[in-house]
Amino acid sequence: MGTRTSATLRAAVAMRGSQNFLGAAWVEAVVDHAPARYRRDVALGLLALSPHYFHGPDRHQEAARNRRTRERLAAELVGAYVVDGDVVLDYGCGPGYLAAAVAARTRGDVWALDISAGVLACARVLNGTPNLRYRTPAEFAGSGATVDVAYSVAVAQHLTDAILRKVLSDLFAALRPGGRLVLHVVVDAPGWRDEQEWRHAAASSLLGWLRWRYGLNCFGRTGAQVIDLLAEAGFVDATLRPVRDLCDVDDDVAGQHVAIARRPELPGRRSGLPAQGSWVPAAPLHDQLSGEGPLSAGDGDPRRHRAGQPNSSSK
Numbered sequence: 001m002g003t004r005t006s007a008t009l010r011a012a013v014a015m016r017g018s019q020n021f022l023g024a025a026w027v028e029a030v031v032d033h034a035p036a037r038y039r040r041d042v043a044l045g046l047l048a049l050s051p052h053y054f055h056g057p058d059r060h061q062e063a064a065r066n067r068r069t070r071e072r073l074a075a076e077l078v079g080a081y082v083v084d085g086d087v088v089l090d091y092g093c094g095p096g097y098l099a100a101a102v103a104a105r106t107r108g109d110v111w112a113l114d115i116s117a118g119v120l121a122c123a124r125v126l127n128g129t130p131n132l133r134y135r136t137p138a139e140f141a142g143s144g145a146t147v148d149v150a151y152s153v154a155v156a157q158h159l160t161d162a163i164l165r166k167v168l169s170d171l172f173a174a175l176r177p178g179g180r181l182v183l184h185v186v187v188d189a190p191g192w193r194d195e196q197e198w199r200h201a202a203a204s205s206l207l208g209w210l211r212w213r214y215g216l217n218c219f220g221r222t223g224a225q226v227i228d229l230l231a232e233a234g235f236v237d238a239t240l241r242p243v244r245d246l247c248d249v250d251d252d253v254a255g256q257h258v259a260i261a262r263r264p265e266l267p268g269r270r271s272g273l274p275a276q277g278s279w280v281p282a283a284p285l286h287d288q289l290s291g292e293g294p295l296s297a298g299d300g301d302p303r304r305h306r307a308g309q310p311n312s313s314s315k
């Protein structure tokens with residue numbers, strides 16, 4: 001495919017804007033109406049059109065990379081907090097490689113949510129398993145379900161503060177009291193523009209506005225901002241740790257952070273609290289890795305081992 005055709009197609013599939021790639025109504029219809037024997041290829045071809053999912057030209061290689069890295073994240077990162085029987089929520093599941101790998105670790109339901117109906121259609125084709133329920137956030141909210149663990153990988157950095165606040169509030173509501181949040185975040189990343197800088201660029205030029213509206217937005221934040229957003233949503237015991245300390249994965253995520261937090265058991269601790277939590281800054285990551293161990297989550301949950309170590313009861 002020529003570069004210009006490829007760029008036009010990418011723009012066309014991103015027409016919904018606001019980080020909703022493959023969200024155009026026709027995408028879901030194309031997947032659903034493709035002849036069964038071509039459906040997987042159609043789904044892979046569509047994923048290859050979006051900057052969110054596949055990064056190289058070889059869609060089969062990219063699918064294999066996604067499966068391999070997401071299986072590793074499921075085993076070493078999310079799996080450290082999931083025990084068999086847990087009901088789990090994946091926020092911003094994309095094509096479902098991670099959700100499917102997590103679903104293999106529990107007999108409970110895994111709710112896999114995404115804003116894009118098109119990517120959910122692809123996920124059902126590529127990564128459908130009996131205990132996986134692919135839904136939009138609005139559909140999940142209508143279900144009234146609650147979950148033991150909620151996680152989100154490679155999503156928060158694409159959300160504005162306002163949307164992230166809403167998402168954290170929704171995840172808090174979805175978790176049972178005492179339930180755990182595992183949130184991958186990018187903090188203190190050199191060269192990443194913050195939301196204000198993105199907004200300024202959008203107001204300054206047409207190209208900046210097009211990038212803001214239709215491009216893949218990546219917002220830089222500080223660790224302190226993330227901890228504050230979690231506290232504001234009602235989470236407690238928040239810690240921020242380098243992913244690399246928990247998981248050895250060949251993916252950008254490895255050089256970034258994960259926030260672990262908990263919905264409190266008791267009501268009444270929700271608002272007006274100072275941000276309580278701790279975090280390990282990104283800059284001296286190599287020092288942390290070569291030196292003493294990182295912060296422990298110190299969560300006191302008897303079901304869990306020290307944060308980052310897979311539960312012995314998980315498969």
Ligand SMILES: C[S@@+](CC[C@H](N)C(=O)[O-])C[C@H]1O[C@@H](n2cnc3c(N)ncnc32)[C@H](O)[C@@H]1O
Binds near residue numbers: 091116
């Ligand atoms: C980079 S992909 C990550 C997919 C998957 N979590 C993974 O790690 O393989 C980000 C996903 O977040 C979804 N997303 C973006 N904004 C969202 C929102 N406000 N609500 C739900 N999903 C959203 C996108 O549609 C996309 O599928």
